[in-house]
Amino acid sequence: MHSSRPLHKRWYLWALLVLLIGYIVAVVLHWDDRAELWVQEWTQNGAERKASVWLPDYKAVIDGKPLPGMENDEASDIAYHPGTRTLFSVMxxxxxxVExxxxxxxxxxxxLTGWSNPEAVTVLADGRLAIIDERQHQLTVVKVDANTRxxxxxxxAPFDLGPSADxxxxxxxxxxxxxxxxxxxxEERPPALFSVKLGGDGQPVxxxxxxxxxxxxxRNLSALAVDPRTGHRLLxxxxSHLLMEYDEAGKQLSFMALLGGMNGFKDTIPRxxxxxxxxxxxxxxxxEPNLFYVLRKE
Known part of the structure; x- marks a missing residue:
């Protein structure tokens, strides 16, 4: 008669391995923090939700549309231009x-001649664009009009951002x-936020x-946006496959997991x-490499 102990031991080891993997994944994706934030989200009243961006209410209406001809360019950031009502993205x-x-x-x-690794772009109040080159540690304010090619x-005049932790x-x-x-x-890793003022000539000072x-x-900070209506930040x-909302004091308010099956995403957003x-x-x-998404509140 064969003993069932080796079989039981094997299942016990498998169970331990599954639990260990689950724990590691939870730590890596900050699921413990997300669970705490989820509780905080749903204890906020309706007025607090209306005063925020409130990411749980958003759904993808354009889900991973490929940008043609840019499969090898690596889309790195995107910015809305209120003057032209178009978007600008850096590769x-x-x-x-790209407009x-x-x-x-x-x-x-x-x-972008002379740039090495443009990773971030934003639109300033006067309609000019600011572009960060991560490799060169520079921020450059540029003017783009309808004739720019x-x-x-x-x-x-690039602005030196100085050294980073990494x-x-x-x-x-x-x-x-x-x-x-x-x-x-x-800063991408470890995640950190800084500010810089613009002088009278519109250049960083x-x-x-x-x-x-x-x-x-x-785990890392890939991009940043500021909601012009509330002043809240989207990080x-x-x-971590996450989009998070913070108020101006740096307090977490809401979040969205960029995973397939959630918020209207058919598949997990790759990067x-x-x-x-x-x-x-x-x-x-x-x-990356060239996927485009639009999200609106239901």
């Missing part, structure tokens, strides 16, 4: 600035903060200032690298 691998319609149609593709960094995972997020008339900068942001519990993490929000509250995302 990190092959440096380009898109709000439906993700390519309007024009402009080479390419940009050369030699025609502008020089290989440096500044990758950028957003204009209209309420405080400043630029917000984000002085030293960047670190912002108090104790709740940046994400995107490709490694979300850019986020922006327009004056109507519509959210736009880009993912």
């Amino acid at each position: 990190g691998k092959n440096p380009y600035l 898109l319609s709000l439906q993700g149609d390519v309007l024009r593709k402009m080479p 390419e940009l050369n960094i030699a025609d502008f 020089q290989n995972k440096a500044f990758e997020a950028l957003a204009w903060d209209p309420r405080n008339q400043r630029l917000l900068l984000g 002085g030293e960047k200032q670190r912002l108090d942001a104790p709740d940046l519990d994400m 995107l993490s490709a490694d 979300a690298e850019g986020v922006t929000i327009d004056d109507q509250g519509t959210i736009y995302l880009v993912s």
Whole structure:
């Protein structure tokens, strides 16, 4: 008669392995923090929800639309331009600035000569664009009009962002903060937020200032946006598959998991690298290599 002990022992070891893997995944994806935030979300009253972006109410209405001809360019960020009511995206691998319609149609593709690894873009109050080159640790303010076909960094005055905690995972997020008339900068890893002011000539001035942001519990910071209606910040993490909302004091308010089967996503967003929000509250995302998403409240 064969003993059942070896079989029981095997199942016990398998159960332990499954539990261990589950624990590791939970820690890596910050599921414990997400569970706590989920409880906080649903204990907020209706007035508090209406005063925020409130990401749980959003659903994808354009879900992973490929940007044609950019399969090898690596979409790195996206910004809404209120003056043209179009979107501008930077490609990190092959440096380009791309103008898109709000439906993700390519309007024009402009080479960025002299840039090495453009990773972030935002639109300033006067309609100019600011672009971060992560590899060169530079921020450059540029002017783009209807006749622009390419940009050369030699025609502008790049601003030195200085060293980062990890020089290989440096500044990758950028957003204009209209309420405080400043630029917000984000370091990829470890995640951190900074601000820098613009001078009378519209160029960055002085030293960047670190912002108090104790709740940046994400594996990396891929992109940053500021909601012009509320002043709240949207922070995107490709490694954590998360989009999170914070108030101006840095408090977590709501979140969205960028996983297949949730918020209207058929598939998990492969590597979300850019986020922006327009004056109507519509959210736009880009993912490597060349995927485009639009999210609206139900």
